[in-house]
Amino acid sequence: MTSTKPAFRHPKLAQNSLGLTRKDYEGAVSTLCAGCGHDSTTNAIIQACFELNIEPHRVAKMSGIGCSSKTPAYFLDRSHGFNAVHGRMPSIATGANMANRDLLYIGISGDGDTASIGMGQFAHALRRNLNLNYICMNNGCYGLTKGQDSATADMGSTGKRGIPNPYASIDLCELAIELGASYVARGFSGDKKQLVPLIKGAFAHSGLAFIDVISPCVTFNNTSTSTKSYEYVREHIEATNTFDFIPLQREILTDYAEGTTQEVIMHDGSIIHLHKVDSKEDVTNRLNSVNKLEEEKAKGRLLTGLLYVNQQIRETHDILNTSLRPLNSLTENDLCPGNTELQKINDSLR
Structure with missing residues (x-):
């Protein structure tokens, strides 16, 4: 059975500052199972790009293999x-x-694509702090090959097959923090209110931004005994902070006490509510971030929100001192500066 999106859209759809509507950030019709968390994550990406006024042709989408890696076809079809x-x-x-x-680079992957066959690739992208928005849609199973447990499935977790997973799981957020990612967050596909700001913050970050999105597989891993199911996550989710992202424009100032919520009027007239967490939650401290994840894990709770950020370390381009211009724009004069310059280079190496 095939389906197509309706061609009609309301003539007065909201537009961003580029004059684009949310529809301009969509893609093809999803072929994933109805209710799949990946589709919700895709919609969060679309919403973040729309609200940040991102030009679709300035985006590059990368993916591997798996249910999650099919999703770039479902958003930003002009990129x-x-x-x-x-x-x-x-x-x-x-x-x-x-x-x-x-x-703007958006890398889409899954828990199998990242934590198993792609683990070596994942580790080196982290340590280089590549300027990449790495979004892992994590459902704890291999959905394209009948739901076998992935490396992120928690020990004792039981999917549709009914066999408890005997192995310890890999916590991708802990790994990302330890190996060098400079922005680490975890979200839930069923919590768009939290996920969209986390994605917007990642897009504005320079360096490797990793977001682990718990995204239940409704076909193979949504049983009551699965720790990646909608039921389990909703009952055990623990938000470390309430995160809002404000694009860089005219400065908006506000002052309110810890533990309280403040209403703030944005540049476009919309209203957001900021909640100031207790000052002891320091997301810039690597050790504290890992310890907090372990503490909540011991309680059987899933910690979400912005977990770690480091804006002091350099990203790959700064480390390698790469060209400020795209390579396809470099001319022969740029690439072949002449014999005089070549002699200077040779002399510097003697």
Whole structure:
């Protein structure tokens, strides 16, 4: 059975400052199972791009193999894209990023694509602090091959097969913090209010921004005994903070006490509510961030929100001192500066 999106849209759809509607950030019709958390994550990405006034043609989408890696087809159909082989998305994203630093790179992956066959690729993208928005849609199973447990399935968790997972799980957020990611967050596909600001914050961050999105598989891993199910996550979710993202424009100032909520009027007239968490929640301290994850895990709770951020370390382009211009814009004079310059280079190496 095939389906198409209706061509009609209300003539007075809201527009962003680019004159684009939310529809302009959509893609093809999803072929995923009805109710799949990945579709909700896709919609959160669409909403974040719309609200940030991102030009679709300035975005490059990268993915590997898996249910999650199909989703770039479902958003920003006016952007660039590359679907890599299983686990190799970070390599493709690295090459594209080195060739053109001006684009916004969104890397979509899954728990199998990231924590198993792609683990080595994931680790090196982290330690290089590649300027990449790495979004992992984590459902704890291999949805394209009948629901086997993935490396992120919690020990004792039981999916549709009914067999408890005997192995310890890999916590991708802890790994990301330990190996060098400079922005780490965890969200839930069923909590768009939290997830959209986390994605917007990642897009504005320079360096590797990793978001682990718990995204239940409704077909193979949504039983009451699965820790990646809608039921379990909703009953055990623990938000570490309430996060709102304000794009850089005219400064908006406010002052309110810890533990209270403040209403703030944004530049576009919309209203957000800021909640000031207790000052002891320091998301810039790597050790504290990992300890907090472990503490909540011991209580059987899933910690979400902005978990760690480090704006002091350099990203890959700064480390390598790469060209400020896209490689395809460099001319022969740029690439072949002449014999005089070549002699200077040779002399510096003697």
